[in-house]
Amino acid sequence: MERSITSTVRSSPRLEHELLDYDGIQKLEDELGSSFYVLDVNKLKENYRKIDEAFRSRYKNLIIGYSYKTNYLPHLCKELSRLGAYAEVVSRLEYDLALKIGEDPTRIIFNGPLKNIDDIYFALSNKSILNIDSLYEIDFVKSFAARNPEIEVPIGLRVNFDISQNGVSELQEGYKYSRFGICVDNGNLEYALSELREQENIRIIGLHGHFSTKDRSIESYKIITQNLCKLAKENILDSLEYIDIGGGIYGELPKPYDLFVPTFDDYAETICGIMNKEFKDVDKKPFLILEPGVAMVANVFLFIAKVIESKKIRNDYFVLVDGSVHNVKPTLHKNNLPMRIIRRKHDCSRGKKTFNIVGYTCMEKDYLASEIKDRLPMEDDYIIFENVGAYTIVFNPPFIKERPGIVAMDNRKVVVARKKETIRQFFNEEIYVF
């Protein structure tokens, strides 16, 4: 997803945090080294509350499942669990993490294309919400149900239908088809339903439809919600307990993004409107499940990196920091993130320059930001990159250097949520053979 961003540095910080003035950052550096992430716990709570309010005020039976893969920092997952979020996981590793932070297994939603028979038995015996993604999983579910005839086995199906508009693909990268879920159009859904119904104690209680769309538009959600409701009413109305529309909504973007995006209220108005209309005459209203990832966490992380040197190469300036593009932009997109410079000396006499911010790896393309116009940062200044909460710490190869630490800030309280990695953890002797 491309976003247009202006390349200026703001002087007035949004996160008014006195702990993040020069001295505050220096103190954190003593503990964590010269680059680290900051989790803004207040902002996280605010995001959760805003999403919850927008939807719950319009449709009462709501479940918010936080998409673990977007950022599975245990501290963050625990905080969201406390606020009331379910855990939405797409692997056994994430499932086990949810258990490890103390999540109630009935509040885990297990999605994803890859689950083996053990995973499915485990999730079903734990009474987690399980959405099967492909036909191969049906045999596992049926054999579990056959072995446990005394219990009801509830199950959801991720379905795949066309969401293109006027023949134009809505999917990210312009893919013609989504590769996930059970295809409705070729009869696979019908086949899956009849296979599962052969086993008397299996109950098909929900449909799931997560699509990664290009522009996260309201129109796509109209199509997704409408289709899920229609399919559920046609096929599983008697046993229906939930409609899961997946994630993919936009969160609140920081100020410099000059891009119009729908608000949580806009999304809720459309999605809940359809739910209310479709289930108007149904006594037992199904739950609406949302699975936000980016919208919940993108704007709750900062990355702080110290300036090591500013150098001139022919006519251009390069500011080397103790960080890498992988720490802030794992998808390596070319847009500049919103950022701030925290200067050691307030010397306003120097004029503005155009400079690039580059990282510690040995790759030419390691640019954390390009063509910034401001006073040139100097040695021992810090650069704060904002909006780095999604996919950074999880989709980030520890490459050349250990992973940086993470602190969580809650009003005045600062706790270490992840220590800086050392060579002992990087080359863990339990797995590496020396």
Ligand SMILES: *Cc1c(COP(=O)(O)O)cnc(C)c1O
């Ligand atoms: C990735 C994913 C999400 C979260 O998507 P966002 O775009 O981060 O909101 C939700 N559900 C499923 C099944 C996913 O794979």
